[in-house]
């Protein structure tokens with residue numbers, strides 16, 4: 288016997304390679320998964336898995352240089368990114384990889400939903416998939432904080448402030464997120480442990496179950512209108528279909544997956560090389576101006592939702608919406624486990640999918656350019672703009688800019704639109720009320736108690752009074 292054959296026989300007898308190969312690679316798949324046209328719809332889950340493995344590699348590389356302590360985290364990323372191309376490349380790949388993973392996970396979910404593949408007997412595939420969706424989004428959220436820059440920090444501060452307003456369990460939720468009363472070193476340690484150890488292990492375990500189930504039930508066949516899923520007959524029909532028309536997974540279906548994952552990894556590398564990672568921005572300074580957080584794009588819709596929701600709907604958006612969405616997703620395959628899979632027979636499913644896609648898209652656009660986004664580029668008022676005002680009002684105008692009020696508030700038509708225009712505020716509200724609102728904060732107006740002295744407050748009020756004069 289040839290050496291190669293003998294080696295193979297030795298390994299096969301000890302490791303069971305032949306059997307594993309037959310099960311994993313040679314099982315039958317429905318013919319359309321191998322078709323040059325429809326086959327691409329069936330590579331999405333595999334691509335998501337491939338990107339996840341890439342995230343583990345680039346993440347492991349980042350961990351070797353990252354210092355998860357509040358004094359050094361930002362600096363360690365800055366150094367890592369600035370130190371030649373490899374650090375920049377790896378961080379860039381981790382950033383774009385995260386985006387790609389979420390994107391492909393969403394495509395995969397959409398495909399499974401639209402082909403009705405969550406129905407009998409694949410309900411558990413879907414449920415493990417929903418858990419993975421939650422974990423992957425949580426990875427995106429925790430990853431933002433690890434950058435430990437202004438954006439990441441305030442993203443978490445804002446999230447925790449909203450969480451704090453939830454009835455009954457608000458304080459608990461807030462402390463759960465922050466690991467304390469304020470965002471700080473303990474928050475960073477908690478997010479680091481979650482992002483680097485706890486959640487990746489959970490994802491790995493769930494991916495294992497998810498894949499075992501995919502293997503066990505087989506890939507769902509193409510939906511045919513008028514052929515609903517029935518618990519009693521589905522299995523037999525499916526087995527007969529594979530018997531009749533099934534193709535071996537390797538190489539018939541696998542080649543498209545290989546092509547797809549190669550293209551996606553290449554795309555991630557090109558983006559990382561040419562655009563680099565997301566700019567790091569400013570180091571965090573919990574005591575300074577609350578710059579408005581710019582979350583990563585995949586969470587933008589949610590922040591936009593929090594910003595545009597009518598006042599008084601905090602609980603609805605923070606608690607009930609996530610819980611209801613989660614329950615609907617988990618229960619979907621249980622209450623709709625049989626019946627038609629073809630889109631032409633599922634008008635409600637089509638409408639629901641379109642509505643969700645439209646809302647997410649709209650909210651994302653609002654998030655990026657809605658008027659609530661603070662105007663960080665607005666320059667301070669010039670002497671010419673102010674005209675003839677008392678000295679303390681001129682000082683107030685500068686403070687109004689340097690303390691970030693102007694990012695959120697317009698005065699005399701200039702400034703951000705997140706908060707109300709303040710030109711005539713001194714005519715609408717008594718000075719005591721204005722002072723109280725600034726000092727204590729309310730709604731989405733942050734508290735400035737620790738940041739403004741009495742003189743500074745007085746100067747800002749003088750400026751607002753002068754603006755009211757000017758404006759009228």
Ligand code: HEC
Nearest residue numbers: 690691692695705706707721724725729730731732733735
């Ligand atoms: C992060 C954005 C943001 C920043 C920064 C900010 N504000 Fe506000 N402010 C708001 C929002 C939003 C409201 C409205 C809150 C509500 O009604 O729930 C508000 C309300 C107010 C009000 C009450 C206005 C009214 O008509 O009731 C005053 C006065 C005010 N801010 C002054 C200031 C001053 C002075 C500063 C700087 C020291 C400042 N704000 C910084 C967002 C901001």
